[in-house]
Structure formats: structure tokens, C-alpha cells
Amino acid sequence: MVDFQFPKDFLWGTATAAHQVEGNNINCESWVLEHLPGTIYAEPSGDACDHYHRYPADIALLADLGFNAYRFSIEWARIEPEEGEFSYASLEHYRRMLTTCHEHGIAPVVTFHHFTSPRWLHRYGGWLDEKTPERFARYCERVTDHLGDLISVACTVNEANIAMLLAKLLPFNRQEQPWWGAAAQAFGVPADRLGLFQFVANARSREIIMAAHRRAFDVIHAGPGNFPVGMTLALPDIQQGEGGESRAAEFRREMSDCYLEQLRGDDFVGVQTYARMVVGPDGLIPPGEDVELNQMGEEFYPEALGGTIRHAAQVTGIPIYVTENGLASTDDSRRLEYIQRALRCVVNSLESGIDVRGYFCWSAFDNYEWVSGYRPQFGLIAVDRKTQQRTAKPSAHWLGAVARANRLQF
């Protein structure tokens, strides 16, 4: 039996990203990639959840369910659709979204970059170009000037290490695939200058992304408002299988520690965990045949969150928000069990003295899961793809009730 009262200011929320829910985000690179001949994207994002227009009812629904926070991202490609051309109308759109959150007692947790960038950035080489940190900081400064007084928590960059993680999970060279050439051509750069955030995993892109974070951290802090600023990381629980000690240590270093170590002076780190990675002497050991999988092909293993919170706290020594955690499944009862077990890990972490300040379930809605399209269902709320009708699932009601009580009892 668990009966645990969470700290007074604990944030309970769900998370989304602009491109995955807004719809018709046509000025970003993902839109181009989704429509290339030979694209690896299962389907285009299209209207997504039409959250761009439906956010008032969506935020009201999240508040009614019991949540006190909502993590969403601001779309750079809408704010700065061409270099140096800032859209006042788009800034005002997000201002209305933030105001709506406050009207419903929801703390807005704003991500400034969640995978997508404007098309024009890629004409310079995107996340491989040395001027990108400066360009990103200029955009962050503009956004903070306009919205800073309404932001509760800011995440500069979502999952700086996503490309490193994907390279380990799917170890083939994307740059040799035909669509890579087509993409480079679409942005007018040579293939080795295509700096796609989610797909370029090398030391240079890592340096550029971390430099962008540092500059963004400073300009956001210098602007209006007074709120914590940090970055989020994709953190699977890296465990060693038999004989995998040194290989697991190498995975941990490359995928998490060389990022975590750079966050030591930040206000928090955003932990984003879905599963574990078991590493043997020859690399990743895939889950056995009798093991339950999520729709992404990973093991159903909610306890991963306990390991990653502990590890992130140990390496950084700074407060933690769980900025993403959840399950892709068509069976909502499995999601419910996953969340319940993951929350036990949060409770254990708090009881052992780790400063965890919030839990955000990925995701509010069934939404656009990047290259996998709309098949994976991460949502607490189902979305009818034709009518856009929302239906809260039992997991949404359960987690919302826990959020409202700020207490876990089961």
C-alpha cells in the first residue's frame, strides 16, 4: 500500500510538442522531410490534433481532469519563419495560450526547441553550423521579451542527446539512405552539411546544441520573469547485462553523462524516460521474446524511471522535473499500470531525499509520433483523427485525480 503526500508545489502535468499537436506547421524542416520522395516518415503530420486552434478547450480539459501544469513547446518556425523576420501574430498566439493556462490554474512549462527548426536554418547547415547557437539565442531572447512574464518553467532544448540515442538504438548510417540526399537537396546543402537535430549524432552537433543551450539559458534568465531554466534529456535506464560492464559504461558516458555533467550549474534537469537499455559485451541486448513490448518495440519497464532519476541527480546535483514519461499502447489499462509503477519510483526518489519537482506524462493526446506517424498511442486523451473529438481515457482520470489530491494512495 502506498500513501504519500507530495511536496506542496509539485507540478503535475502532461506534455506535448508543437509539431506533434498543432497541425500544419509548414515552415519547419520536418514538414519538408515528411513530404520528400522516399521519405522515412510513415505519413505526414497534416492537421495533427489541430491544437493550434483548439488549445482553449484542450487546456480547459486538462485543468478539469485535475492537472496543475502543462508542458508544451513554442514553434521557432512560426515565430521566425524567415531569418530575422519575427511574427508578432505568432508571439501573440502563444501569449494567449499562456494566459489561458493561468486562467485555468495551470503552470505553463515552455520548451523553446522541441526537435523542429525553421527551414531556413538548414540552408546554413542547421545544428552543424557554428552560428546556430547565436541564431537560437536571438529567437529565445525575442520569445522571452514577449512571454517571459507568463512562463512558469522554461526548457531550452528538448532532448539534446536524441540523435545519439537513436544512433545506438538503430545503428545504421542514415546518411547512406537515399532520402538523406533528397533532404540535403531540398535544403540546398551538401549531404554532409545536413544538420538535422534528430538525426545527426556526432561531436560537432553535440557541441553546437550544448552551446545553444548555454546561450539560451543566459538570455532567458536576463529577460522578464523569474522562473527556473533547464534542458531535458532522453534518459533510458542503461543497465549492464552479463559481461557488459565496460560497454554499458561507454553507453552511459556517450549518451547521458557527457551531457549531464554540463548541466551542473542549471536550475534543473528534465528527465525523460520510457524504457531501459540492457548492454552486453557486443552492445545492446534486445528484449527477449516473452517480454511485453510497447508500440515502439521497447520493453514494458516502468521501473526505468527510478534508475534515471537517481543517476541524473547523482551526476548533476540539481533539482529534477520528470518532463516526459509514458507508454505507447492501444491498451489503456497497461498505460495505467505503467504510470502507477513509475510514480512509485518518483515516491521512492522523494523519500530518499532527491529533489523531484514535477511529473509530466507524455502525452496529453494521441499525437504525431515523428517517423512512426499516428500509429503509436501515447495519449491520456484519445483524438478522433477525422472529427478531432477528444475522449479522456481512464488513465487520464486516474492521473488527474492523483494530481488534484497531490497524493498517491493505492
Ligand code: BGC
Ligand atoms: C520526445 C517526444 C516523443 C516521445 C515518444 C521523446 O523522445 O521528446 O517528442 O514523442 O519521446 O517517443
